[in-house]
Amino acid sequence: MFNNLTKKITDIFEKISHRSHLKEKKIKETLRKIKSALLDADVSLIIADMFLKKIKSKISEAYINKNFSPSQNLIKIVLRELTKIMGSKSHLFNFLLNQLTICTIIGQPGSGKTTSTAKLAHLLSKKYKKKILVVSIDIYRPAAILQLKRLIQKTKANFFQSNCNQKIIEIIKLAMLTAKKKKYDVLLIDTAGQIHTNYSKIKEIEKVQNYIKPHETLFVIDSMAGQDSVNAIKKFNKIFTLSGIILTKLDSDTRGGVALSVRALTKIPIKYIGVGEKIYDLQIFHPERIAKRILGMGDVLSLIDDIKNKIKDKELDLMKNTTKKGNTFNLNDFLVQIKQIKKIGGIESLIHKLPISIINNNSMLNNIDKESFIKIEAMIQSMTEKERKTPSIIKYSRKKRISKGSGITIQEINIYLKKFENMKNIIKNLNKNKKNKIFEKIKNYLIK
Ligand SMILES: Nc1nc2c(ncn2[C@@H]2O[C@H](COP(=O)(O)OP(=O)(O)O)[C@@H](O)[C@H]2O)c(=O)[nH]1
Ligand SMILES: [Mg+2]
Known part of the structure; x- marks a missing residue:
């Protein structure tokens, strides 16, 4: 969804995000680039001009809220105006009361x-x-x-x-x-x-x-x-x-x-x-x-809606339970999670809904493709229950057996076990890390 536009806009903001001051010339240049990105995305000229005019009239606000830098405030203004131009609020289906x-x-x-x-x-x-x-x-x-x-x-x-x-x-x-x-x-x-x-x-x-x-x-x-x-x-x-x-x-x-x-x-x-x-x-x-x-600020709420829509209640309970775990997260839980991620449209659809900053910092998410999902499932299915529960016992001879059973090379098994460790760490952090609001939201939904 809007990949090109998002890339252009995040590039524009990345260039100013580290600045604690914004000179008028820089603001003008930024707005010009935004307009050009909008026009490239086939936004009509009238709307692009209207949008820029609104932003210009609010520019002075960028200096008022001292809790944030002017560039952060500018991004907020753009977010607000972009939301307004698309209608501000959502409109639901008009059901008539007690009649067809x-x-x-x-x-x-x-x-x-x-x-x-x-x-x-x-x-x-x-x-x-x-x-x-x-x-x-x-x-x-x-x-x-x-x-x-x-x-x-x-x-x-x-x-x-x-x-x-x-x-x-x-x-x-x-x-x-x-x-x-x-x-x-x-x-x-x-x-x-x-x-x-x-x-x-x-x-x-x-x-x-x-x-x-x-x-x-x-x-x-x-x-x-x-x-x-x-x-x-x-x-x-x-x-x-x-x-x-x-x-x-x-x-x-x-x-x-x-x-x-x-x-x-x-x-x-x-x-x-x-x-x-x-x-x-x-x-x-x-x-x-x-x-x-x-x-590029992510869309965690839609991600949560997706999870709700595509995963049955029973499965959701399973997912909630696996996310609750920290140290006890095992390969059976990993399998449950992998299956659910596959259901919500694979890792790509997930990535597009996460804020860019998280994606960049999270090589684990970047590196799992569709083919890997199938292989990880096959690998785990070739393991004994004991191995799934205590992956640390999977040494060379066990890996050789699993490789034979699943058709997946030992090298790949090593990579996937590493991914499992990464996921385990993410889940541990999810449980610990109160600062990260986005994961907090996912966690709150999954765990409550
Ligand atoms: N990728 C994608 N395809 C869609 C979407 N909505 C409809 N389509 C496809 O567009 C084609 C035409 O859809 P259809 O409902 O038959 O259009 P109609 O002629 O207006 O009734 C079909 O192949 C649909 O599967 C959508 O949101 N995403
Ligand atoms: Mg039709």
Whole structure:
């Protein structure tokens, strides 16, 4: 997510971070570089200028808070303004009280509507324990209805079968009737793609909207699509009110411009972000968390949400227990942790959510790749229970046996055992180190 932009911005701040004074010339130069980084990331010129103007007007604040250096204060100002430009607070799904909430999902073809509909069904049923019914009115492609059906089967939501021979309004009528009769909390309606320059498609969706009068209309945009998606939103929002945006494919190599500018350009809040192709890869959009990520300050809270979303409660208990240990942390615990890290998207997704400073200081995190995960699992599985519990007894002859059983060389076994020792140390520090706030947060969540 925004790798290039984050790299540029952290480079800019790194150059000034050690300075206890900031001269006007240096401030100007820094702001100029920030603007250029934003423009490279496809942020619109209007927004980049607006952003810089805000920062300039706050510059005097950089000298007021004497607890921090002017450069630290400048970073804080940038963080605050970046958060504001993305809408400050998160916007949640508008559930109606004790009655059916209807939500249509619209947007351009291929933007990720069907995938997002299913992800949203999963999120709403899992996080809020709501009863969800999902229907497709994409009658132009049988494959589209089947695609949604298959995705919904992976969730706790129910699917309302429609087919290509039906009329759109007829499908909606039947789905609404069932949803009301069976006391569903939410009806999600996935639509066929609309292009904002295609008159008949606009008319069609307008008719649907007028018929349903949905409580939520979510517009899906592909974060790689650039400024054109902003024009589409503006056009649709003129015809009927959009209540929120789902920004998809933020896991791809997107430059980030749309994420930064769409709220300020359209006044419509981003409600959710799509961060992968899996059913659980939809997150509530938190402007401050994203701003921190862009500035290389890490996103520990999203990491914690990820852990909650992807790991079952029972497994979470196991993880909490292993983290509680200090000296008694053994290879069985290591195996549990490795499996969980694999689940939350591997070490790469973890690294991107940690503050840059921690990553740099932590070679242990940098050096485990996907292949190593598989090998570590194989290695531990070839060990006896006694070896797992007291790794110190694993001397040469045991290593030779483990190597034979797992197909992993002795050299690699040595490396992985070293990684285990590193992890053990991290966990020991996690338990001791009160100064490190970020690990504190993870620890508090895992241990409480
Ligand atoms: N990597 C990634 N792919 C996504 C995301 N959302 C959707 N996709 C993919 O984008 C493609 C189009 O998605 P689909 O939901 O069928 O789009 P629709 O035509 O708007 O319904 C599919 O291959 C999806 O798997 C996302 O957040 N990340
Ligand atoms: Mg679709």
